Amino acid sequence: MATTSVDQITGYGETVAYKAPCRLATTAAIALSGLQTIDGVITDANDRVLVKDQADDRENGIYITSTGLWARARDFDSNRDVTKGTRVDVTDGTANSNTVWKISTSNPITIGTSDINFVAITFGPISVVDEDDMASNSATAVPTQQSVKAYTDAGIASRQPLDADLTALAGIGTAVQGDMIYANGAGTWGRLAKGRALQGFRQNAGATAPEWADFAPGYDVNGFAGANENARIAALYAAAPTNPFIYRSDTHIGIIRDTAPLNYQGTRASLVVQHRDIAAGGTNELIPGVVFSFNSTGDGVVTAASDLSLSIWEGVVSAHKKTGDGSAQAFTVIGELGAYGAGQYNEFGGICGTITNTGSNHGTISGVEFLIRDGDSSTHFDTALHAIIGRVARYHNGARDASNFFASSEGTVGPAAILSASPGGLHTWARGIDLKDAIFTLGQAVLLPNNTSIAWMNAAASPIPVMFLSSADEVWLQAAAATGGVSVGNSASARSFRVAGVASAVNYVEASGNTTGNTPTVWAKGSDTDIGMTWGTKGAGVHSFYTGGASFYKQAEIGHVASAVNYVSLKGAVTTGHPILAAAGTDSNPSIIVRGKGTGGVKVQDGASANKFEVNTTGIGFFNIAPAAQGAIALPTGTIQRTTYATGTVTLPQLAGVVMAIITDMRAYGLSG
Incomplete structure (x- = not known):
């Protein structure tokens, strides 16, 4: 035993087998300084404390407490003070009172270098016999070995008789x-x-x-690896159990209830469930293959900046990571719709669900929701992204439609839209609907019922119908307001054509094509009886009329006169009448000016394109309408010309005769009274 004759403060007797008792022992890692609470007791200065739970096991040992840094006890500060099996008692504390601990670290032990571990020493029960119960009537008599044996034998016989069951156990x-x-x-x-x-x-x-x-009534084949396992699994499937059969192999867990199951051994499936039910179903009977029942009533965590719960409850989760070549599906449905009786209706749904709101006034319900991500803001890949793909394969025409996407409304209030995006959900998208790579052999890209419109959102965030098919099967493209317009432009939103809206308009312009040999038509139509057409330019612009297609040969131009009040009027004529080119306007007596360009003049031709009258910078010329004598002097054929005579050879009678002939001809042509 250790001696305590040495200094009681700085250390006890330095013996290895037993150490002087410690007042307390730690229950967790502590700071080796200052007076503190250990195992429910506040330490005093100079207490001996068994430190056994430090994060660094090299710090474990016996320490002397102080208000400053603690020091190892004198009997536990040298390599000669400790060895495997060194023991120490603990006297006080809530958990460690009256316990004994020993060092379990293997030798040799170096203080400050070796990990020092302590384990508790447990003792079997010890029965204490009161002296008065001894087989001695003398209170001062010392029991002998014989009296203790006699007492023990008597106690076994009288206080705990030998149970007959113990005898039975021997058999x-x-x-x-x-x-x-x-x-x-x-x-x-x-x-x-x-x-x-x-x-x-x-x-x-x-x-x-x-x-x-075996698990009712399954069978476990785990451990039968290789061909032996495959044979066992194949035998299970070959047995075609009619009751549920559960098994676990090295590759997967299987549940069979099928008279002709498929053998999934070797496919690396995690869970195989096969179920066949050939009994007739009852009304509203649910016959599931696998049921996942999930009920969550707990609240999530809501932050001050968001009203969304940061906790997520999920009934079924499929976590799948695919690397390398090949295809992967997180969830796959393979179904088959078999034959049914004539006149009967049969249906099969790949993924079906019913979600009912039974009390939430603020929440979101999604039928199918996917988040497809191609990396993040710092990683860039080149992967095709498809949120939902539906492929329909039909090889024979039937009486029923084949729809890739079908939506119906069964409530009393219709949904806002069949296909919609959340606010701001498309601000980075290139296209809302992309059908550029689709092939419609006998179909339509978009099909709407008659008189159903396509609407756009206006600046006031209200949907405005802009295109629809009328009851007369006419396609309408309309503006968003009564006086709004419809514009046609290029990809840079540069307007090339605009149709302006007129409130309560009843007259309109119609343009129509025509058949071979006939010209297209632009004309006025409406409810009024007499409707004109108005053409105008902007500012000093002119009207130009061209022929020759893309060659643009100008044939006519209507010029600009600022503040004009008089104009040219063109009119046709009825049978035997004559078309009219006349001056018109607000003035009483406007004239018409016809002039040439430069030294050119004005020509008047007959129906045979023969010039009958010409005026130019030289003078006036006349041509005969028909060869005939005009007056007493026969005039030369063609234009009447002024003849120049030499002064000395012209007589007065000759000159008078020529003047008279000219006057006669002018009267005949209606040029003189």
Whole structure:
């Protein structure tokens, strides 16, 4: 035993086997300084404390407390003070009072270098016999070995008689590890030999004894690797069990209830569930293959900046990571709609669900929701992204439609839209609907019912119909307001054509094509009887008329006169009448000016394109309408010309005759009175 004759403050006797008792022992890692609470007790200065729970096991040992840094006790500060098996008692504390601890670290132990570990020492029960119960009537008599033995024998016989069941236990045979002892009747016992790995423990059919059995009624084939396992699994499928059959192999877990199951061994599936139900179903009967029941009533965490819960409850989760070549599906549905009786209706849904709001006034319900991500803001890949793909394969025409996407409304209030995006959800998208790579052999890209419109959102965030098919099967493209317009422009939103809206308009312009040999038409139409057409330019612009297609040969131009009040009027004529080119306007007597360009003049031709009158910068010329004598002097054929005579050779009578002939001809042509 250790001696305590040395300094009581700085250390006790330096012995290795037993150390002087410690007042307290730690229950967790502590700071080795200052007075503190350890195991429910506040330490005093100079207490001995067993430190055994430090994060760094090299710090463990016996310490002397102080208001500053603690120091190791004198009997625990040298390599000669400790060895494997060194013991120390603890006297106080809530958890460690009256406990004994020993060092379990293997030798050699170096203070400050070796990990020092302590383990508790447990003792078996010790019975203390009061001296008055000894087989001695003298209170001062010292019991002898014989009296203690006599007392013990008597106590066993009188206070705990030998149970007959102990005798019966001797007849059950030698038990081995894993066997179970059970009572099989009054005073009789049985032994159940240990079962195989992963078998279930249950009562037998008569509820008279326990038994080991395969999981009802499955079978475990784990550990039968390679061909042996494959053969066992194949045998299970070949047996075609009609009751549920559960098994676990090295590759997957299987559940069979099928008279002709498929063998999934070797496919690396995690869970295989096969179910066949050939019994007739009842009204509103649900016959599921697999049921996941999930009920969550707990609240999530809501932050001050958001009213969304930061906690997510998920009924079924499929976490799948695919690397390398090949295809992967997180969830796959393979179904088959078999034949049914004539006139009967049969249906099959790949993924079907019903979600009902039973009390939430603020929430979101999504039928199918996916977030497809191609990396993040710092990673860039080149992967095709498809949120939902539906492919329909039909090889024979039927009486029913084949729809890639079908939506119906069954409530009393219709949904806002069949296909919609959340606010701001498309601000970075290139296209809302992209059909550029689609091939419609016999179909339509978009099909709407008659008189159903396509609407746009206006600046006031209200939907405005802009295109629809009328009851007369006319396609309408309309503006968003009564006086709004419809514009046609290029990709840079540069307007090339605009149709302005007129409130309560009843007259309009119609343009129509025509057949071979006939010209297209632009004309006025409406409810009024007489409707004109108005053409105008902007500012000093002119009207130009061209022919020749893209060659643009100008044939006519209507010029600009600022503040004009008089104009040219063109009119046709009825039979035997004559078209009219006349001056018109607000003035009483406007004239018409016809002039040439430069030295050019004005020509008047007859129906045979023959010039009959010409005025130019030289003078006036006349041509005969028909060869005929005009007056007393025969005039030369063609234009009447002024003849120049030499002054000395012209007589006065000759000159008078020529003047008279000219006057006569002018009268004949209506040029003189």
